[in-house]
Amino acid sequence: MSCAEAIDNPDELVTSDNPEHPANLIPSLCAKFWTLGWVTGTGGGCSIREDDLVYIAPSGVQKELMKPSDIYVLSLAAQEPTLKNRTYLRSPPCYKPSQCTPLFLAAFTKRGAGCCIHTHSHWAVLVTLILETSTPAGGDPKLFEINNIEQIKGFGKGYGKQGNLGYHDTLRIPVIENTAHEEDLTEFLEEAMDKYPDTYAVLVRRHGVYVWGDNVHKAKTQCESLDYLFQLAVEMKQLGIPWLSDIPVVNPKRS
Numbered sequence: 510m511s512c513a514e515a516i517d518n519p520d521e522l523v524t525s526d527n528p529e530h531p532a533n534l535i536p537s538l539c540a541k542f543w544t545l546g547w548v549t550g551t552g553g554g555c556s557i558r559e560d561d562l563v564y565i566a567p568s569g570v571q572k573e574l575m576k577p578s579d580i581y582v583l584s585l586a587a588q589e590p591t592l593k594n595r596t597y598l599r600s601p602p603c604y605k606p607s608q609c610t611p612l613f614l615a616a617f618t619k620r621g622a623g624c625c626i627h628t629h630s631h632w633a634v635l636v637t638l639i640l641e642t643s644t645p646a647g648g649d650p651k652l653f654e655i656n657n658i659e660q661i662k663g664f665g666k667g668y669g670k671q672g673n674l675g676y677h678d679t680l681r682i683p684v685i686e687n688t689a690h691e692e693d694l695t696e697f698l699e700e701a702m703d704k705y706p707d708t709y710a711v712l713v714r715r716h717g718v719y720v721w722g723d724n725v726h727k728a729k730t731q732c733e734s735l736d737y738l739f740q741l742a743v744e745m746k747q748l749g750i751p752w753l754s755d756i757p758v759v760n761p762k763r764s
């Protein structure tokens with residue numbers, strides 16, 4: 510089915526037997542994320558881009574109970590960048606699109622991402638609170654940094670770069686301040702992307718985190734790795750263990 514045929518019948522854009530179709534995948538992913546505490550109480554969400562088409566959840570709904578027929582679809586090429594009013598190829602009745610839409614679009618347009626996940630994970634929020642309240646002198650409360658932890662290898666090296674970070678690399682995630690309205694975060698998220706072009710995530714103080722990836726698999730596994738690291742970081746802090754450490758690089762010769 511071509512896009513033009515689907516526009517004659519917009520519901521075709523969200524109708525498929527394929528579980529990997531974005532309109533099926535967003536509800537099934539959000540149901541999994543809900544069990545992790547990432548999208549409870551309507552907060553958080555997920556958006557997927559396939560070529561020019563972007564699939565978006567409605568605003569204010571229980572994200573774990575969404576159906577494919579609840580999903581919005583827009584064409585990236587058809588959006589007017591300077592206008593806040595977006596046009597949709599397909600809109601479900603009785604809803605508004607997610608307030609996270611401009612932030613998801615930033616990941617798609619500025620980083621070519623195929624999927625962007627927003628969580629309200631406690632661990633993400635706690636990391637931003639620890640940075641806010643107890644960053645040591647000389648540290649930066651607007652940057653989460655951790656190294657010498659195996660799970661860091663779950664992240665790509667950066668936009669347009671091949672391969673993943675190594676065990677001894679330092680993972681850096683910028684932190685932006687929360688705003689009263691979600692869409693007002695967009696300019697600060699874009700600023701953080703410009704300042705840290707290799708980052709795949711931006712923390713939002715006292716709110717949560719946005720994580721993206723080239724495709725759904727990468728966005729999901731990077732979000733899982735990050736949540737693991739945030740939880741570890743909170744527990745390390747409780748034990749008085751620093752997030753950054755100097756560990757000698759050991760390269761045992763392979764025989």
Ligand SMILES: CSC[C@@H](O)[C@@H](O)C(=O)COP(=O)(O)O
Nearest residue numbers: 551552553554568569607608609
């Ligand atoms: C619990 S309300 C949370 C919202 O304000 C927002 O932060 C959020 O993550 C979800 O927005 P939504 O418009 O429902 O997709």
Ligand SMILES: [Zn+2]
Nearest residue numbers: 552553627717
């Ligand atoms: Zn949110």
